[in-house]
Amino acid sequence: MRWSKAFSKTGLLALMLAVVGIGIFFYERQYCGAEQPARYEPQQLRQVITADSKTSRTIMWQTQAPESDAWVEYKLQGENELHRVRAQGKEFATDSGTVYQQSVTLTALEPGTVYEYRAGGGKEFSAWQTLKTDTGGAFTALIFGDSQSLDYNVWRKTAAYAYSHDPEAAFFINMGDLVDNGEQYSQWRSWFRGASGLLPQIPVAPISGNHENYSLQWKPYRGDLYLNLFDLPLNGPDGLQKQAYSYDYGDVHFSVIDTQQEELNEWQPELIASQVSWLERDLAASDKKWKIVLVHRNLFRYQDGRPNELGAALLPVIDRGNVDVVFSAHNHTYGRSAPFKNGNVASQGTIYISSGRSGDKTWSGSRAKPQEVAFDGVLDQPNYMKLTVNDGKLTVTSLKQDGKLIDTVTLTK
Ligand SMILES: [Fe+2]
Numbered sequence: 001m002r003w004s005k006a007f008s009k010t011g012l013l014a015l016m017l018a019v020v021g022i023g024i025f026f027y028e029r030q031y032c033g034a035e036q037p038a039r040y041e042p043q044q045l046r047q048v049i050t051a052d053s054k055t056s057r058t059i060m061w062q063t064q065a066p067e068s069d070a071w072v073e074y075k076l077q078g079e080n081e082l083h084r085v086r087a088q089g090k091e092f093a094t095d096s097g098t099v100y101q102q103s104v105t106l107t108a109l110e111p112g113t114v115y116e117y118r119a120g121g122g123k124e125f126s127a128w129q130t131l132k133t134d135t136g137g138a139f140t141a142l143i144f145g146d147s148q149s150l151d152y153n154v155w156r157k158t159a160a161y162a163y164s165h166d167p168e169a170a171f172f173i174n175m176g177d178l179v180d181n182g183e184q185y186s187q188w189r190s191w192f193r194g195a196s197g198l199l200p201q202i203p204v205a206p207i208s209g210n211h212e213n214y215s216l217q218w219k220p221y222r223g224d225l226y227l228n229l230f231d232l233p234l235n236g237p238d239g240l241q242k243q244a245y246s247y248d249y250g251d252v253h254f255s256v257i258d259t260q261q262e263e264l265n266e267w268q269p270e271l272i273a274s275q276v277s278w279l280e281r282d283l284a285a286s287d288k289k290w291k292i293v294l295v296h297r298n299l300f301r302y303q304d305g306r307p308n309e310l311g312a313a314l315l316p317v318i319d320r321g322n323v324d325v326v327f328s329a330h331n332h333t334y335g336r337s338a339p340f341k342n343g344n345v346a347s348q349g350t351i352y353i354s355s356g357r358s359g360d361k362t363w364s365g366s367r368a369k370p371q372e373v374a375f376d377g378v379l380d381q382p383n384y385m386k387l388t389v390n391d392g393k394l395t396v397t398s399l400k401q402d403g404k405l406i407d408t409v410t411l412t413k
């Protein structure tokens with residue numbers, strides 16, 4: 001009895017040691033050893049806007065190991081003929097280690113057409129996803145203000161609600177300050193996770209905000225991580241490609257301006273001046289019926305609603321370019337101005353919309369400006385906007401995260 005008790009204790013101990021040893025062996029083989037298997041599963045799969053969504057689309061993704069044999073395969077929906085385009089691989093260092101990224105821009109697509117695609121390589125492919133090209137006609141887009149968050153589930157919830165209620169949305173815009181710290185890769189992972197219901201299906205058109213230009217030490221930072229993560233159109237001013245860019249969707253021309261002079265002054269002292277002349281040319285070159293300009297920082301002073309330094313530089317170009325709507329972000333509140341021209345409210349002019357916030361960060365200090373005819377501090381819950389362009393009408397509707405209407409305006413032309 002005593003002997004058998006001693007044996008059972010010894011046996012139990014040996015069994016436990018064996019289980020721990022086997023566990024360590026397999027853990028090391030999986031994660032630590034020289035023979036660690038490469039991990040090629042496409043992660044953070046995303047569509048990114050191109051200058052012309054009728055005929056092209058950029059697809060990007062990450063893998064956990066370098067992949068030299070990466071592709072996008074695509075076909076017309078419901079058909080079998082496959083096309084293959086080789087991806088361009090890129091590696092870059094982050095505070096979470098090296099990121100291995102792939103990028104493909106599909107070209108010569110048919111307008112108004114539904115495709116299916118998958119990304120990957122010889123080892124692992126993503127699931128098949130849907131890709132729709134621009135018809136050149138009516139469309140709806142989703143617009144999200146600052147998504148920077150302590151808890152990115154808030155951003156996820158805003159994005160998921162918006163897309164579930166407008167599953168036909170053609171693409172989505174994020175107005176900058178996508179993340180709280182632009183150099184911290186874990187925040188980007190959280191941002192991608194939050195948008196994972198949309199990104200494989202519809203392209204993102206992001207705008208860089210000041211928080212994309214903060215380093216881990218909260219110092220000015222060039223924003224390399226943001227610029228690496230989104231292969232945006234290269235049609236911006238020399239040296240500022242991807243920070244400023246433009247694209248068409250339907251009958252709308254969108255121009256994106258980088259407003260981060262404060263953070264980027266050390267590297268790009270002519271940031272605003274270069275973009276002012278570029279924007280003048282960019283707007284003049286477009287024959288689209290509608291023109292929209294997208295900026296992160298507001299063009300008006302918070303205190304009295306008069307144009308600030310940025311506004312003084314950009315408003316004359318916006319006036320001359322007959323821009324219909326300017327969307328801004330940064331102050332985390334929603335506001336819509338009356339038509340504004342030559343520095344004042346006018347019967348006809350540009351509508352300025354401060355887009356609010358899609359993440360969890362609020363700012364209670366913001367007040368309505370004198371020219372604003374609609375305002376909501378969105379302190380109770382986040383919000384988002386729907387842009388619908390159809391039959392000579394452009395409608396912007398702002399909704400709370402739960403769908404409650406804040407404001408809507410329709411322009412006709
Ligand atoms: Fe901001």
